Amino acid sequence: MEQKEQHTQQATGLPRIGEKAPDFTAQTTHGEITLDDYKGQWFILFSHPSDFTPVCTTEFVGFQNIYEQLRALNTELIGLSIDSVTSHIAWIKNIEENFDTKIEFPVIADLNKDVATKFGMIMPESNGTETSRAVFVIDDKGTIRAVIYYPLSTGRNMDEMVRLVEALQTTDEHGVSTPADWKKGEQVIVSPPKTTEEAKTRMESPDYECTDWYFCKKNI
Incomplete structure (x- = not known):
């Protein structure tokens, strides 16, 4: 059983909660970034299936809308898909023109699928190259604290992204847990x-x- 679980983990390349985030160097819309660039701060690494798609467009607008809230929590955003930097730039420009939203966070152009593979963002049973709607919350020590997957048809809930980071940071600061539907300022367990x-x-x-x-x- 243990060997089977190890084989499955290797096949999917999915890092687990509590493990160190895989090291990476990637080209983005903000130039080259590495895991070391985020030492001492939290970040959310999220993947989207493809540029110039409707659900992904709503998500990018949504992520930008919560970006300042996340930054107030010492948390950065990094997007990712298997598209080129040129495609990312054109799409970001399109979002700014059509939705009056300027995307301020970097977006990884993962053409060689290196980062997506390390983080298990491409499902092994899929024949396509689209990345799933994956979310990895990584803390200021480089440890993976949360992993969430959404189906391609369902956009993510942005309030939950903020709530999750606030809950994790509250746990770290006070040594407590948070109940279902907890929001900042409410009682903890x-x-x-x-x-x-x-x-x-x-x-x-x-x-x-x-x-x-x-x-x-x-x-x-």
Whole structure:
């Protein structure tokens, strides 16, 4: 079973949550970038199937709309598809003209599929060269913190991109977890107590809102 899982991982090239992001050097609409360029800051690397396509166009407008929110969270954006720099530039110009949106983040021109392969953005069962709608959230230590895949027909939710980064950074800063549908400023979940005495103390403390001994929230 273990050998089979290892073989599957090698075949798909999909990095896992908690692993270091694969090293890369890539040509983009902002010139050459490398993984080292993002030391000390978070970034979201996302792939799109192709330039000049409707759903991808709405996503690029959406990503640009949240770009300032992400930058306020020390988080950069990097787009990617298996198109040329020339194609990217022409499409970005088209988006600016037709949707009054200037794309400010770099877009990787991954013609040799090097970055897409390292990040498992091309499905092994696919005969095409389109990259999937993949999202990788990578923290300021170069560790992959979240991986999300969407089908080609479904555009991504931009509010979730911001919420996810805020939740991960809140976990890092306060050592807590976040419940379903959590938004910044709401109560967080604390880990279950390790002793009966700790459980009793927590249940009686005004600092916690406990539904049961194992389920407590608090404000931060």
